[in-house]
Amino acid sequence: MRLDDFDWSRLTHVYGSAEDVPDLVADLLDGDEGTVDEVLEELVSALVHQGDATSATAATVLVLIGTLREGCDHAAAVLELLAVVASVAAESGPVTVEEARDARARLLAGDVDAMTVNSTSARAAVWAALDDLAATLPPHLDWASPGCGWAIECVAALGERASTLRPRMLDLVASNPEPGEQRVLEPLARLSARGEHLELYRAYLGHEDVRARADAALALVIAGDTSDATLDTLASAATGPAIPPSLEDMAGVGALLEDEAPRFFDRVLRRASGFHVSMDALLAWLDALAITPSGGTRATHDSLEFGGPARDVPRDAKLIALVDACVHARGLWNGRTNVFEMLGLPGSREELAAWLRHPA
16 A cells, blocks of 8 residues: 555544644655654654554554565664554454454545544554554564564564464574574464473573563463463563563563462562562552452552451462552552551561561
8 A cells, every 4th residue: 555545634643634644654764864763753643642543543554564565764663663553453452353354445445434533443444454564574574684673573463463474483583693682482472372382482591681581481471381480580580670671561471470470479579578679670560460369359559458458368469469559659668558557467678578488
């Protein structure tokens, strides 16, 4: 698809009419290096601001995919924008085949009145537009390509829709000139059947590079391995001085772990009990605290606080609520002793550390 295949005056983005999109896309494709980043920021803001989907988002995706097929000077920037859109679409959830097919047909016919911002039809149109993305990625799944990192992000966001790229991703693992940065392990696991490539991932659990260890551990979780070695590696990476990018979305990690999430958080709290973990690490866990532990109690300190006495809640709920208290208070000992009283936990560093290490 090309820019002139659409009547942009009829399309909309987050801020209204999409008549400005063709000029922005042209600047992205043909502009000088000094302006590409600024243009990319404008397009991201207009097309996917706060996770929204619009008719202009879908049309832009189709145009950019067509551009990748033909080749362009700023392929890395194009792949970055497509990775952002694909990630947002993945987070918003799938649509039915019928919805996607209908939305694509309406978009191409210019029948876009119902595609208001973040409507079901707009989300379906974006989902349908991404169908052809996987087929354009192989030339960029090469460590020598400046867009390789963003192409990998596209694969991760597409998930099973990029399953045909599994052999190419395995080639990337084998040919990586810097094996410490195994960004490809976790996306590869999402394309693989459970149990595939386990030995490949396990080989990286002891790697000196924390990013490789974290990606390998996540790949093992995706493949169904939640052994002590896997969870210990994840907990160690999550409480280190620098959190690997793959662990920044702790809500996603918790969702992957499912029933094993309490075991993971228990390990995290035990490591954090040395009080060397940074507040940045604690802040990264905030979104993961909507987990319902195995005992069935919602474990955030706010819900416990307003839900009455919580001394009888399961241990795993107390652990996760304690992390939540750390996050909100920017530290364990910062005027939030009521949280400890409410949970029936000791209030001193020494006593709390002992409780974390030696549960009753």
